[in-house]
Amino acid sequence: MQIKEPKTKVFTKNKEDFVCENCGFAVAGDGYRNHCPHCLISKHVDVNPGDRAESCGGLMHISDIAMDHGTLVFTYQCEKCGHLKKNKAHTEDSIDAITAKMKELGDKKQKPV
Numbered sequence: 001m002q003i004k005e006p007k008t009k010v011f012t013k014n015k016e017d018f019v020c021e022n023c024g025f026a027v028a029g030d031g032y033r034n035h036c037p038h039c040l041i042s043k044h045v046d047v048n049p050g051d052r053a054e055s056c057g058g059l060m061h062i063s064d065i066a067m068d069h070g071t072l073v074f075t076y077q078c079e080k081c082g083h084l085k086k087n088k089a090h091t092e093d094s095i096d097a098i099t100a101k102m103k104e105l106g107d108k109k110q111k112p113v
């Protein structure tokens, strides 16, 4: 049995799908994912994960990638307000995008000799 949810904004349930503003990829919402698996861009919409209580709405870019107990953790920085936020990698996240991002970050960290 399937019950269709009305298409109104309900702030306690956040399983809405969204379209990535950076690459246009249609992201299937699972209630807690908030970054695009394709280009890894996130959006500054949460105060606490999934609550969508933040009104900033700026795009968040990865500024650092770290490994925490075998899980990749992205550090996001909001391009609008500079807010920093950590986010675990999702199993569906594009490995190519992650690898490219790690390389980009690694290149940035390496000071020219």
Ligand SMILES: [Zn+2]
Pocket (backbone or CB within 6 Å): 020, 021, 022, 023, 024, 025, 036, 037, 038, 039, 040, 041
């Ligand atoms: Zn994207």
Ligand SMILES: [Zn+2]
Pocket (backbone or CB within 6 Å): 044, 056, 057, 058, 078, 079, 080, 081, 082, 083
């Ligand atoms: Zn922000």
